[in-house]
Amino acid sequence: MTVATGPATGPAAARGPDRRRAAAPPSAARIARARAALELRLYVRARQAMVFSFFYPIIMLVIFGSIDMGGTVAGGVTYVQYFTAGIAATGIILNTFQQLGIRIANERDAGELARLQALGTPAISYLAGKAAQVLVTTVAQLALLVVVARYAFDVPFPVDGAHWLTFAWVTLLGTLAGTALGFAVSLLPKSAKNADTIIVPIALVLQFFSGVFFVYTDLPGWMQAIASVFPLKWLTQGMRSVFLPDGAASAEVAGSWEHGRTALILAVWVVVGIAICARSFRWRRAS
Amino acid sequence: MLLNTVSTKRWTLEPNSRLFRAGRTGGDRGRMPAIEISALRKIYDGRVVVHDLDLAIEAGECFALLGPNGAGKTTTVEILEGFRSRDGGHVAVLGHDPAKPDRRWRSRIGVVAQTTGAALDLGVAETIRHFAAYHGAPRPADELIEAVGLTEKAGSRVADLSGGQRRRLDVALGVQGRPELLFLDEPTTGLDPQGRRQLWELVTRLRAEGTTILLTTHYLDEAAKLSDRVGVIAHGRLLEVAPTAEFGGDLRAGATVHWRTGGLVHEVATRTPTALVRDLLAETPDGEIEDLEIRRPTLEDIYLELLATADGDTVRPAASDREPGPPSQSSSPSQSGLPAESELASESGLPRQPRTATRSWS
Numbered sequence: 001m002t003v004a005t006g007p008a009t010g011p012a013a014a015r016g017p018d019r020r021r022a023a024a025p026p027s028a029a030r031i032a033r034a035r036a037a038l039e040l041r042l043y044v045r046a047r048q049a050m051v052f053s054f055f056y057p058i059i060m061l062v063i064f065g066s067i068d069m070g071g072t073v074a075g076g077v078t079y080v081q082y083f084t085a086g087i088a089a090t091g092i093i094l095n096t097f098q099q100l101g102i103r104i105a106n107e108r109d110a111g112e113l114a115r116l117q118a119l120g121t122p123a124i125s126y127l128a129g130k131a132a133q134v135l136v137t138t139v140a141q142l143a144l145l146v147v148v149a150r151y152a153f154d155v156p157f158p159v160d161g162a163h164w165l166t167f168a169w170v171t172l173l174g175t176l177a178g179t180a181l182g183f184a185v186s187l188l189p190k191s192a193k194n195a196d197t198i199i200v201p202i203a204l205v206l207q208f209f210s211g212v213f214f215v216y217t218d219l220p221g222w223m224q225a226i227a228s229v230f231p232l233k234w235l236t237q238g239m240r241s242v243f244l245p246d247g248a249a250s251a252e253v254a255g256s257w258e259h260g261r262t263a264l265i266l267a268v269w270v271v272v273g274i275a276i277c278a279r280s281f282r283w284r285r286a287s
Numbered sequence: 288m289l290l291n292t293v294s295t296k297r298w299t300l301e302p303n304s305r306l307f308r309a310g311r312t313g314g315d316r317g318r319m320p321a322i323e324i325s326a327l328r329k330i331y332d333g334r335v336v337v338h339d340l341d342l343a344i345e346a347g348e349c350f351a352l353l354g355p356n357g358a359g360k361t362t363t364v365e366i367l368e369g370f371r372s373r374d375g376g377h378v379a380v381l382g383h384d385p386a387k388p389d390r391r392w393r394s395r396i397g398v399v400a401q402t403t404g405a406a407l408d409l410g411v412a413e414t415i416r417h418f419a420a421y422h423g424a425p426r427p428a429d430e431l432i433e434a435v436g437l438t439e440k441a442g443s444r445v446a447d448l449s450g451g452q453r454r455r456l457d458v459a460l461g462v463q464g465r466p467e468l469l470f471l472d473e474p475t476t477g478l479d480p481q482g483r484r485q486l487w488e489l490v491t492r493l494r495a496e497g498t499t500i501l502l503t504t505h506y507l508d509e510a511a512k513l514s515d516r517v518g519v520i521a522h523g524r525l526l527e528v529a530p531t532a533e534f535g536g537d538l539r540a541g542a543t544v545h546w547r548t549g550g551l552v553h554e555v556a557t558r559t560p561t562a563l564v565r566d567l568l569a570e571t572p573d574g575e576i577e578d579l580e581i582r583r584p585t586l587e588d589i590y591l592e593l594l595a596t597a598d599g600d601t602v603r604p605a606a607s608d609r610e611p612g613p614p615s616q617s618s619s620p621s622q623s624g625l626p627a628e629s630e631l632a633s634e635s636g637l638p639r640q641p642r643t644a645t646r647s648w649s
Binding site: 034 | 370388389390394398400402403408417418421422424460464
């Protein structure tokens with residue numbers, strides 16, 4: 001590139017403002033597409049995200065499936081079958097709520113969001129890019145999980161179209177709820193240093209309370225009561241309705257899969273997360 | 288030593304000299320001001336950090352805002368960029384109130400801030416190509432990478448860049464969208480000398496394209512090189528605004544004559560360096576005067592002088608409240624006293640800028 005070294009009042013200045021400057025900024029949708037592609041690349045390159053959110057459920061499945069727990073859960077369901085449902089649900093929460101919350105807090109702390117703000121990026125483009133990344137990686141993660149469970153641990157695929165459909169809507173609603181809550185929880189840490197410390201324990205405690213590591217009906221009532229407020233319990237229950245035989249429904253606390261209530265509670269969390277985000281989303285560190 | 292042209296080292300700023308008279312350069316460009324600020328005020332925790340600031344920056348102008356850390360520079364710039372709210376006053380940036388930013392307006396301004404980061408796992412060229420998607424008419428990526436001197440690093444990860452190289456990336460991303468108005472907040476901090484020169488070339492080119500530039504910097508040579516006008520801010524107030532070439536007013540009129548006799552270094556501040564040298568020559572009918580130099584104050588000297596004056600005036604309520612006083616006496620050469628010796632120079636804290644070549648054996 002040649003660099004004009006002449007005076008600023010030279011012929012270039014006489015040309016007047018560059019006409020290309022009048023070009024309107026690209027649409028929010030176009031920026032969202034660029035962000036989604038970027039987020040996917042960044043996700044794959046971030047080793048921490050790959051280990052702690054993408055492969056983590058597979059690792060858990062291999063560990064749980066390899067331990068002989070002896071006997072079966074009520075209804076003739078094997079432990080590995082029961083936990084596959086919980087691990088599918090926990091994978092969604094880790095990949096959305098935990099991974100996303102920490103990542104957004106980090107990006108805010110590093111000034112990456114301040115740059116987006118300076119460029120006039122619509123917040124919706126940024127969030128849509130994140131949501132797209134989460135959806136794609138969650139679907140890939142579940143596909144891998146289902147295949148490993150089927151061929152390594154004899155956990156059957158969902159038995160028919162209706163069960164696949166349940167799998168689809170539970171996954172979609174759970175992912176949306178986790179994503180919206182990930183956006184919201186990213187606002188909690190004051191700096192990136194605190195992000196892991198605040199977000200990881202929330203996810204961890206919810207896993208213990210929601211029937212991921214233990215059979216839900218074996219948990220004390222107060223744990224069940226706390227868990228039933230949050231999405232992971234409902235996501236786990238929804239996943240059981242996908243992977244367990246229909247007869248196992250009678251072993252649930254309510255004696256049924258409670259699909260209607262599951263959908264409602266997950267949807268409420270989607271709305272809550274979006275509302276928090278719309279009210280309080282910020283591009284910069286709290287000062 | 289029989290010198291009779293001796294003065295104090297410190298010139299006092301004449302309160303009514305050029306203060307607060309915004310200068311014009313480059314003739315009348317006949318355009319709308321790019322930035323208009325009147326009575327801008329910002330308060331943090333009950334402390335006024337920007338104090339009724341008035342300033343207008345013309346379209347096509349390069350304005351350098353100078354000031355020590357904590358003077359209110361970045362706060363002011365961030366208000367203009369639409370990142371911070373203000374507590375009073377009127378501000379128009381490209382005719383738009385920055386407190387109500389919209390995309391169209393943002394697309395017309397470029398920001399090189401100190402607080403922005405880039406994803407570490409991306410490559411340099413990859414980052415620039417990605418951000419092209421945010422602009423209606425982005426500059427070509429290769430051209431941009433070359434202009435900021437990152438060609439050799441185009442394939443490197445951002446994580447592997449040095450601080451200076453990351454700064455170059457910041458600059459590239461700030462100008463990618465062909466902004467009409469560019470905010471450069473300490474753009475060369477952390478750059479090596481070569482990097483600074485490259486940035487200066489880029490800024491010169493942007494100016495030639497008609498870009499308005501608001502530059503904040505700690506490097507006074509940078510301000511001297513790039514800007515049409517400079518403004519000095521301290522304690523949230525504008526101390527002086529003037530065309531760069533006239534900046535400092537009377538402070539500029541002084542000179543320092545420097546020479547050596549044996550082991551003794553002489554430095555004499557004077558408004559009549561020629562007279563002093565004439566006397567010196569008369570005293571030295573033959574032979575060389577060792578290390579003879581006449582130094583004019585650099586922008587940095589004037590700047591430090593201004594700040595020292597402002598700090599000495601902290602008792603006064605406001606610089607802008609000063610009554611025009613009589614011309615200062617201490618700035619004129621005195622007829623008595625001893626030549627200021629080298630200790631004086633170090634006492635005044637003036638940097639020794641090798642601006643004036645030492646004349647010897649030529």
